[in-house]
Amino acid sequence: MSDTILILGACGQIGTELTQRLREIYGSEQVIASDIREGDAAFLNSGPFEIINVxxxxxxLEVIQKYKVTQVYLMAAMLSATGEKMPLKAWDLNMQSLLHVLELAKDKHIQKVYWPSSIAVFGSTSPKINTPQQTVMEPSTVYGISKVSGEHWCNYYHSKYGVDVRSLRYPGIISWKTKPGGGTTDYAVDIYFKAKEEGTYECFLSKDTKLPMMYMNDAIEATIQIMQAKKExxxxxxxxxxxxxxxxxxxxTEEIQKHIPEFTISYNPDFRQEIADSWPQIIDDxxxxxxxxxxxKFDLELMTKEMLSNIGTKNNELLTAL
Known part of the structure; x- marks a missing residue:
């Protein structure tokens, strides 16, 4: 039997591009996109779409049964910066959605679950350089608290009920196809758009704030790769x-200035600086x-070339973010 995939939160920053890639691999009709609201026309016309509040x-369950879904990718979440403004709502959204999907997997309605975690699980007491796979995790944001809690729920449902759930701790994700969605690492997306469109950018982090980052193509491939890996x-x-x-x-900024020499930047750190300071600088994966x-596959030099060459193209107007 071929896999049928349901993506919850398909209109988000990662969900839009993940949906596209999965449809290329499995076929448009085998990948059901869903979100709490409709995406744009191009997205809706590329395959099945359902309105779902996670x-x-x-x-x-209704949508799972309608399409005979075998895998669920739960991409819906409230991110770090937005979550700090609405902590109880963020906790409810991030935790209840995961528990719903894990319960559905436990009851054999689906065979496999993907749920993304984040570097936000780490806190100020975690090692900043080469942060290990297993280490102290004392997050300081509701987003990070929900993610570290969710990791333990995933492990619990696997060990107790045999649920095949898989997860990645994403670093900051950078893409030219979707605008930022409320995360602390979003400056690394916005800076490219501002450089191309306005020639200047005011950064909400200090100039020497080092954070782990990843180009969207790599994040999508890693997500699909872990889901296609052998269970053992x-x-x-x-x-x-x-x-x-x-x-x-x-x-x-220095990398962007190799392409746009006149680009300028100023720094005005806000509440997101404290969040960033609590996170790792380099991850050991x-x-x-x-x-x-x-x-x-992508480093800063190659990613910058890709970002600046694609921003402003017609393709960039096809996808929207939360």
């Missing part, structure tokens, strides 16, 4: 560290590389 377990190769049922590159706002052969 807090409504019965609605999720997935040894971490909390979540895998995932890494590609780390840089500061100053370093990304050797477990993912050893267990299921993860390997990134």
């Amino acid at each position: 807090l409504d377990r019965d609605r999720i 190769d997935i040894k971490m049922r909390t979540s895998y560290n995932l890494a590609a590159m780390s840089f500061t706002p100053e370093e990304i 050797s477990a993912a590389r050893a267990d299921w052969n993860w390997n990134h």
